[in-house]
Amino acid sequence: xxxxxxxxxxxxxxxxxxxxxxxxxxxxxxxxxxxxxxxxxxxxxxxxxxxxxxxxxxxxxxxxxxxxxxxxxxxxxxxxxxxxxxxxxxxxxxxxxxxxxxxxxxxxxxxxxxxxxxxxxxxxxxxxxxxxxxxxxxxx
Amino acid sequence: xxxxxxxxxxxxxxxxxxxxxxxxxxxxxxxxxxxxxxxxxxxxxxxxxxxxxxxxxxxxxxxxxxxxxxxxxxxxxxxxxxxxxxxxxxxxxxxxxxxxxxxxxxxxxxxxxxxxxxxxxxxxxxxxxxx
Numbered sequence: 239x240x241x242x243x244x245x246x247x248x249x250x251x252x253x254x255x256x257x258x259x260x261x262x263x264x265x266x267x268x269x270x271x272x273x274x275x276x277x278x279x280x281x282x283x284x285x286x287x288x289x290x291x292x293x294x295x296x297x298x299x300x301x302x303x304x305x306x307x308x309x310x311x312x313x314x315x316x317x318x319x320x321x322x323x324x325x326x327x328x329x330x331x332x333x334x335x336x337x338x339x340x341x342x343x344x345x346x347x348x349x350x351x352x353x354x355x356x357x358x359x360x361x362x363x364x365x366x367x368x369x370x371x372x373x374x375x376x377x378x
Numbered sequence: 379x380x381x382x383x384x385x386x387x388x389x390x391x392x393x394x395x396x397x398x399x400x401x402x403x404x405x406x407x408x409x410x411x412x413x414x415x416x417x418x419x420x421x422x423x424x425x426x427x428x429x430x431x432x433x434x435x436x437x438x439x440x441x442x443x444x445x446x447x448x449x450x451x452x453x454x455x456x457x458x459x460x461x462x463x464x465x466x467x468x469x470x471x472x473x474x475x476x477x478x479x480x481x482x483x484x485x486x487x488x489x490x491x492x493x494x495x496x497x498x499x500x501x502x503x504x505x506x507x508x509x
Contacts, residue, residue, distance in 0.1 A: 278465050285462055288455075289494045292501035299435040306433065322422075329418055332411050339408060367426060374430055 270353045274331045277324040284321040322367060327360040403464060410461040417454040439505055448506035455498035463491040 262268070291309070294301040308314050334352050337343050343352050424441060431437045442448050466487050474480040 275469065279469060282462055282466060285458055286494065288458075289498050289501075292455075292498050292505070295435065295438050296501035296504040302435045302438070309433075325418070325422065329415065333415060336408065336411060336415075367422075371426060371429065378430075 266353050267349055270331065270357065274328060274335075277328045277331075281321065281324050281328060283317075284325065287317070287321075319364075319368065323360065323364040326363040327357075330356040330360045330363075403467075407461060407464045410457040410464070413457045414454065414461065417450060417457065420450060421454050442502060442505045445506075448502050451502050452499050455502065456495055459491040459495035459498070463487060 287309075291305045294305040309318065334343070334356050337352070343349060424447070428437055428441055442451065467484060470480060470483045470487065474483060
């Protein structure tokens with residue numbers, strides 16, 4: 239480390255370096271934070287799909303069939319499962335952020351507790367909506 | 379060639395400092411978020427119910443025929459694409475440092491969200507009115 243950061247003149251030897259993110263041990267808080275951003279970026283594709291779905295529906299049943307062909311394909315179902323989790327995650331963690339915005343839940347203990355609660359809620363909502371949905375769909 | 383500095387330090391700070399839009403950006407992100415908490419849950423519930431009915435064209439038209447459903451879905455679409463624009467803008471500003479690429483992405487994002495938002499609003503109105 240010292241060898242690598244020492245220049246010929248030695249002037250820059252003590253300059254503090256920003257370490258790569260990978261050297262930090264991942265914590266629940268930091269992982270949940272970056273996943274919030276990742277789900278947000280990925281949900282942009284869900285927004286595009288919603289837009290295409292509505293546009294084809296407005297164009298008529300023949301065009302609407304294209305959207306439904308894609309959504310009911312294996313790729314479509316896989317995307318719907320991932321989108322639903324991303325949406326519940328971003329929604330639940332977004333509510334967590336709104337509480338922080340009004341100054342609630344800033345202590346370390348509260349941050350970890352709300353993080354665990356949020357993750358459980360997101361996974362639970364995703365699991366329940368798909369489990370109940372599939373059960374109702376195949377029984378009726 | 380050495381660049382000539384004609385601005386005073388104060389003028390430079392005024393020009394290059396905060397763009398004075400941070401509060402508005404932050405506020406609109408929160409405002410659209412607050413709006414989308416109930417609307418998002420409603421949309422998910424409605425789409426879930428629609429899927430239970432087979433999600434065919436007739437069922438979709440039936441859902442959007444009422445004034446309430448159409449209004450709420452238009453509100454959701456607008457808030458969603460606005461929120462999406464604000465969020466992805468920050469992601470681009472954080473990670474893309476090559477200026478031409480950054481500005482191309484920011485322009486594409488803004489126009490893309492505007493076009494998609496308008497397309498959603500038109501589609502919901504078209505479905506609600508003519509089916």
